[in-house]
Amino acid sequence: MARNFNTNVHFHDIPDAILSSIFSLITDTRSRNAMSLVCLKWHLIERSTRTCLSLRGNIRDLFLLPTCFRAVTNLDLSLVSPWGRPILDSSPNTTLLAQVLHCTFPSVVTLTVYARNPSILHLLAPQWPNLRRIKLVRWHMRSLTTLGSDFLALFEHCHSLASLDLSHFYCWTEDLPPALEAYPSIAASLSHLNVLNYTSADQGFKSHEILAITSACPNLREFLAACIFDHRYIGFVGDETLLSLATNCPRLSLLHLVDSSSLSAARGDPDNDGYTTEDARIRQTMLIEMFSALPLLEELVLDVCHNVRDTGVALEMLNSKCPRLKSLKLGQFHGICKGIDARPDGIALCSRLESLSIKNCADLTDSGLISISLGCPRLTKFEVQGCKKITKLGMTKLASILRKTLTEVKISCCKHLNTVTSLQALEPIRDCLQRLHIDCVWEMVEQSGSEATSSAKYDGFKCSDKRRGIWEDANLKKKYKYNDNENGYASSTWAKLQCLSLWIAVGELLNPLVLAGLDDCPMLEEIQIKVEGDCRHQSRLSPDGFGLSFLQCYPRLSKMHIDCQAAIGYALTAPSGHADLSPWERFYLNGIGRLNLTELNYWPPQDIDYNKRSLSLPAAGLLAQCRTMRKLFVHGTANEHFMMFLLKVQTLRDVQLREDYYPAPENDNSTEMRIDSCSRFEDALNRRAIPD
Numbered sequence: 001m002a003r004n005f006n007t008n009v010h011f012h013d014i015p016d017a018i019l020s021s022i023f024s025l026i027t028d029t030r031s032r033n034a035m036s037l038v039c040l041k042w043h044l045i046e047r048s049t050r051t052c053l054s055l056r057g058n059i060r061d062l063f064l065l066p067t068c069f070r071a072v073t074n075l076d077l078s079l080v081s082p083w084g085r086p087i088l089d090s091s092p093n094t095t096l097l098a099q100v101l102h103c104t105f106p107s108v109v110t111l112t113v114y115a116r117n118p119s120i121l122h123l124l125a126p127q128w129p130n131l132r133r134i135k136l137v138r139w140h141m142r143s144l145t146t147l148g149s150d151f152l153a154l155f156e157h158c159h160s161l162a163s164l165d166l167s168h169f170y171c172w173t174e175d176l177p178p179a180l181e182a183y184p185s186i187a188a189s190l191s192h193l194n195v196l197n198y199t200s201a202d203q204g205f206k207s208h209e210i211l212a213i214t215s216a217c218p219n220l221r222e223f224l225a226a227c228i229f230d231h232r233y234i235g236f237v238g239d240e241t242l243l244s245l246a247t248n249c250p251r252l253s254l255l256h257l258v259d260s261s262s263l264s265a266a267r268g269d270p271d272n273d274g275y276t277t278e279d280a281r282i283r284q285t286m287l288i289e290m291f292s293a294l295p296l297l298e299e300l301v302l303d304v305c306h307n308v309r310d311t312g313v314a315l316e317m318l319n320s321k322c323p324r325l326k327s328l329k330l331g332q333f334h335g336i337c338k339g340i341d342a343r344p345d346g347i348a349l350c351s352r353l354e355s356l357s358i359k360n361c362a363d364l365t366d367s368g369l370i371s372i373s374l375g376c377p378r379l380t381k382f383e384v385q386g387c388k389k390i391t392k393l394g395m396t397k398l399a400s401i402l403r404k405t406l407t408e409v410k411i412s413c414c415k416h417l418n419t420v421t422s423l424q425a426l427e428p429i430r431d432c433l434q435r436l437h438i439d440c441v442w443e444m445v446e447q448s449g450s451e452a453t454s455s456a457k458y459d460g461f462k463c464s465d466k467r468r469g470i471w472e473d474a475n476l477k478k479k480y481k482y483n484d485n486e487n488g489y490a491s492s493t494w495a496k497l498q499c500l501s502l503w504i505a506v507g508e509l510l511n512p513l514v515l516a517g518l519d520d521c522p523m524l525e526e527i528q529i530k531v532e533g534d535c536r537h538q539s540r541l542s543p544d545g546f547g548l549s550f551l552q553c554y555p556r557l558s559k560m561h562i563d564c565q566a567a568i569g570y571a572l573t574a575p576s577g578h579a580d581l582s583p584w585e586r587f588y589l590n591g592i593g594r595l596n597l598t599e600l601n602y603w604p605p606q607d608i609d610y611n612k613r614s615l616s617l618p619a620a621g622l623l624a625q626c627r628t629m630r631k632l633f634v635h636g637t638a639n640e641h642f643m644m645f646l647l648k649v650q651t652l653r654d655v656q657l658r659e660d661y662y663p664a665p666e667n668d669n670s671t672e673m674r675i676d677s678c679s680r681f682e683d684a685l686n687r688r689a690i691p692d
Helices: 016-024 029-036 040-049 059-064 094-104 118-127 149-157 176-182 184-189 207-216 239-248 260-264 284-292 312-321 366-375 392-401 419-425 458-462 548-553 581-589 617-623 640-648 675-687
Strands: 052-054 074-076 110-114 133-138 163-169 192-195 222-227 254-259 299-308 327-333 355-359 381-385 408-412 435-440 499-505 526-534 559-568 599-603 631-634 654-657
Touching (some): 016 040, 029 040, 059 094, 094 118, 110 118, 149 176, 176 207, 184 207, 222 260, 239 284, 254 260, 260 299, 299 355, 366 392, 392 419, 559 581, 599 617, 617 640, 654 675
Parallel strands (some): 052 074, 133 163, 163 192, 192 222, 327 355, 355 381, 381 408, 408 435, 499 526, 526 559, 559 599, 631 654
8 A cells, every 4th residue: 555755854854863974074164154054953963063173263362262162173273363372372361271272172182283382282281181183383483491391291191192293393303302202101102293394494303313203103103204314414314224214113104204405495407417416325225125124104205305326126126015005205216117118117016006206316218107107007196396308208108098097197397398298298188187286387398309399488379379389390289089989088178177286487477378278177276376486586577467367267266375485585675676575476466356266375475584474565455356255364474554455355254364484473573463463453354244
């Protein structure tokens, strides 16, 4: 007999347990906030299921914290405003405020905090004794305290600590080893340790410090560190240190060892031969022994910055000694793959790799690329940087062979791969790529064989009817057509590209990007632009600006990073015939108001003589024209009255000045944003009615 079902079932009829599970699967903050406004029941469920929270309010308002986020386990206190100020200094009773934080978030096991001085952890660590993961942030100078004092309170109170992240925490390399040795039980419980410090790129850990850390932490599964591989320095890291490290921590699944000079190095010279003047003290036999001692390794990074020669045999052994290896990055390793007769050898025998990055390999050729693509069929991510001998032919073959798997590619500082040739080489995977990095080098590299030799600047792009034709001979003009019934190449549409990363030299224009082959990107949501060079050597600026307005052709573009911190100029009065940084900021931000951006991260250019990175008047005025902006993060400082221009942006909800560079200014400047200045600006921002 047929049954009648009631079709008037409401969403509220779903059991609370199932509804809570649905809510817990949603991670986007704005979506969760919107859900909490539907009704009181949804509000209570959303608050009770939120596990991650980043506080962005003013430190003076910490006593007003809501008490409904008691399920939060991952708490970020590093971004409270004003940025970089001690979080508890706003209260006359710091101990009471620390207790309020604990009562508000009693379940925290993962904490990120800006620890400008040791007193912060002395107050916070006792409140959450069950902490398992902590990330410390500090871009200001280290206080003059005893070695290891920054970590003593943490190790004393948090006995369950398993992960320590110091990648953005400025300290001395001598600080950590004695602290770990003083608390052997804490050191033994650590499974993740990140000391790959980006705040102090001029100093790395010495050999005896690496050995002290790994001896104290024998159960590490993930270890990331900046080292000194240059044998001309006392305490350099050589092959014996690497072998001892592997012996001390045999359970490692992730190992990142990077020379400290690599963290701050500018883009290399594409015209040099790829070899450094000095060789690293790393022998092939010791590499094999190191790989043999790490059978659980899944991800390996060795960016040495000094020649490691004839590594093919060692890398062949890597495949058998580390059967779980999925991600590999090598810097300044030579002889990694000979590619004779396109037969896999060396690194090409690591058939389980899913991510491969090759940096500054002087003898890598097109044959080597083809061998790698044949021997590593699972690659989804491939990066090549500073390899002088590879050409468009090799990259095209690699892209064709890996067309079914490759989704992320980076091509940088390769002599024979400029913007046009890089994009042409990636034609076989245009409809598959999701993330892409290329260098904006508009002149054509010298072609060999049947390809024509030419060098064309931006003027060549002005003829839209000859888009790439001014550089292409008959072979380059061949177009690949996509056929659903055949294994053809992709069409000219970058159908899945979501994130585009660009490097561009100071003074160059962005206009040719669209005409170079990136004109059809319907899914592109984010662009990251890094500008590098010396503005002081440039005398003329284009009156039309950098060319941001040309990015209007990307309909879904909503997020942008404009990083000009590697652009160096005059912050104050410039010599006659030169421009200071103010017109340069106007140049780079001109036209940004025409884009429908919702989120922008902006790093102003700097004057290295004054350590000054400040938002100028033209920059503030241009940013105020972004009518759809919701989030704006300026990685520098600014005058208060310049910031008030931003109040014209009706949709602006989240603004912050972050001086996240070393050394961050210690004292308030009389003409720039101070604690009271930030408070006044935020009060004015919060008084406005937000349209959505």
